[in-house]
Amino acid sequence: MVLFKSNSSQIKYKRIILFLVAVLFVILTNPVWGQHQPLYESEDRFHPVIAQNGMVATQEALATQAGLAVLEEGGNAIDAAVTIGFTLAVTLPRAGNLGGGGFMLVHHADSKETVAIDYREKAPKGATRTMFLDENGELDSEKSRFSHLSVGVPGTVAGLTLALEKYGTISLERALQPAINFAKNGFVVSRDFYDSLGFALPRMSNSTASMEIFFKSGEEPYNAGDLFVQKDLAETLELIAREGIQAFYRGKIADAIVADMEANGGLITKEDLADYQPVIRQPVRGTYGDYEIYSMPPPSSGGIHLIQMLNILEPFELKKFGHNTAQTIHLMAETMKLAYADRSKYLGDPDFVPVPIAGLISKDYAEELRDRVNLEQATPSSTILPGEPNHFSESNETTHYSIIDRYGNAVSNTYTLNFSYGTGITVPGTGILLNNEMDDFSAKPGVPNAYGLIGGEFNAIEPEKRMLSSMTPTIIMKNNRPFLVTGSPGGSRIITTVLQLVLNVLEHDLNLAEATNAVRVHHQWIPDRLNVEKGLNHDTIQLLKEKGHNVQISDVMGSTQSVMKKDRWFYGASDPRRVGALTLGY
Incomplete structure (x- = not known):
């Protein structure tokens, strides 16, 4: 078969082919031509993602997509950060949360200020310096890590809402939209999610509400590929969308948290929740x-x-x-x-x-x-x-996410339940997992906490005090x-x-x-x-x-x-x- 009629025509066609290959290479490698740039390929993972208008990095893909959608709609980095924070409470429940707390660093381009939003949990008013010591004065780590006593007053809902009100541009309802959707309609369980449930089972087995949400009958975790729906959490998120943070700290959700505390020897009261405030x-x-x-x-x-x-x-x-x-x-x-x-x-x-x-x-x-x-x-x-x-x-x-938008705003946010799935305890009827942040205090100064960290008098337990964090x-x-x-x-x-x-x-x-x-x-x-x-x-x-x-x-x-x-x-x-x-x- 004769492919080219003459040497000159061969050269001509070869030049055309080389030109087309070069154009294709530019299209595939230049970020201007691609709207969503994928994470670096497995065989070439030492190259960062590149884009022109904004960037989002989180621990969970659905949350990343939800945050980027906000940026594409014209929202700013703070809008995206709040959206991601609520979304992770649904799609990454071992660390994303409503029942925990954290820290958000915000650079606001218009005001040219950089601020720190502290929405760390606080000790309940009824907390005491020796609450986790046994009759011999030794630390009881079971109490400090896996009981209702180990729960600090949650700050996430108040902190995210404050950030949105002060520096954001979208409504709270819009920020909650992806979270509500994933909780109500479900999302596909990943292998990582499935594996994490296996590790969580021993602790979650003490919480009927957790077992009903995260496991099928017979203590069988949801498998990779299953659809995972959280109806109680969807209702909680919809209530926050309608009524704002009052629902969480003074209304129906607060009532459910306090009832669970009273039934299980916890300390958090309606007054603790109503008085909680994040700090700038x-x-x-x-x-x-x-x-x-x-x-x-x-x-x-x-x-x-x-x-x-x-x-x-x-x-x-x-x-x-x-x-x-x-x-x-x-x-x-x-x-x-x-x-x-x-x-x-x-x-x-x-x-x-x-x-x-x-x-x-x-x-x-x-x-x-x-x-x-x-x-x-x-x-x-x-x-x-x-x-x-x-x-x-x-x-x-814990989980962290970072965002920079096209307007020059930036957010760095880290929040947590402390351990994976916190205490493993879910407040019945709400879908909210509770933190075990009280273990971050120096329950007995000089004795290491769960991470081997030594603490002193400055981090001793006191009512309404925020525990030290890394x-x-x-x-x-x-x-x-x-x-x-x-x-x-x-x-x-x-x-x-x-x-x-x-x-x-x-x-x-x-x-x-x-x-x-x-x-x-x-x-x-x-x-x-x-x-x-x-x-x-x-x-x-x-x-x-x-x-x-x-x-x-x-x-x-x-x-x-x-x-x-x-x-x-x-x-x-x-x-x-x-x-x-x-x-x-x-």
Whole structure:
């Protein structure tokens, strides 16, 4: 068969084919041509998602789609954040919630202000310092983690609503629309959801309401591919859409929560719910090179210690040592120990205790701490004590999402029930899972909590006090505009996870996907152990051991959801460490 008649015609046709191939390549790789950019392909997961108008990164695909739809309709980042928060309460019930609380960092472009919305849970008025100690004065972890006593007064509904009223543009009814739809009409169960129910069964078996919602007859969890419907939760969400937060804190929902508390020895009363208020706080602010770091203030410890560690590490010029080399990891680990030692003594609810914020994030204090870092050998944690920041003073199941919109607004939000599915207890008739955040207090100062964190007097239980947190929602600005928005779940490892994501981008010049995928390490002072994810070079591990580090190979750490704006492009990346996450732009 003669395909081409002459050499000249062959050349002509070949040029046409090459031109068409080139055009096709541009179309497929240029974000201008695609409205919804997919998450990076599995074989090429080290490239971030790219878009022109806005970006959303969350732990759950349906929530990401719901948030992006709001942006496409002309809504802003705050509108999308509130929509996502309510949607995750339906589609990611192990962490998304109505019965928990959290922190939202907002950069509002019109007012040029960056604020922190604290909607952390509070201790009920009836809480006491010794409520989780047995007759021998020892901590009863069953009470502090899996009983109605372990429930803090929820803040999520009040916090999301406040954000929408103050900085949003859409109605509460519109923000709740996707959540109501998924609760009423259902969504398809993923393998990850199915697996999580298997782990939750032992605790949920003590709650009839939880078993009726999350399991079929005979304790059989919903299987991957099944349609999962939550009728009670749909009615709760519809009630909030009609009546606002009054329904949750003063009306029918409040009555149901209080009735469940009274029937099961819990402490939350109608007065506790009616008096709950979120707080708008000033974020903590630091610098790293040409960048401004904004993060969550107390009662989160995350922002303070993120900035504190960046201050200590900045002069070391880690880029010269190399990304994840033994020397870089050694310096990070020594810095982590110092920060977590300070956390144990100085952090708590600033409405109750004098947290020395200015001292802890001071560059001068960081210089003093830096002098305590042995450049060659690990310092035993037993020899490390909290520092003296007042000399410089003038403050594991969670989910995070990040958003930047085309108007220049940015949101970094982390919220939680504490453990996966919280207590495992559902308030009958409401579909609301209850948190177990009271375990985040220092029930007995000096005794580790569920995450191994040591707490002191500043975080002791008091009525109406907010418990200490490690959540670290963060917005990094460059030239007074949002550059990077990030955060992570992970209990005590949240702060160090965010630290490494930030350093990977700002110090090591990794693109956002590379920064997300890179191996992570963690040290929290006590226990004296350097946790390292699988994948770190064997020779590097050996060098760390020779420096005196007690290296232990760990499970994966955190699950960052990050977006950034560089020049005129938006970039985003969802962490592959937990399945189901999705980043989308348009």
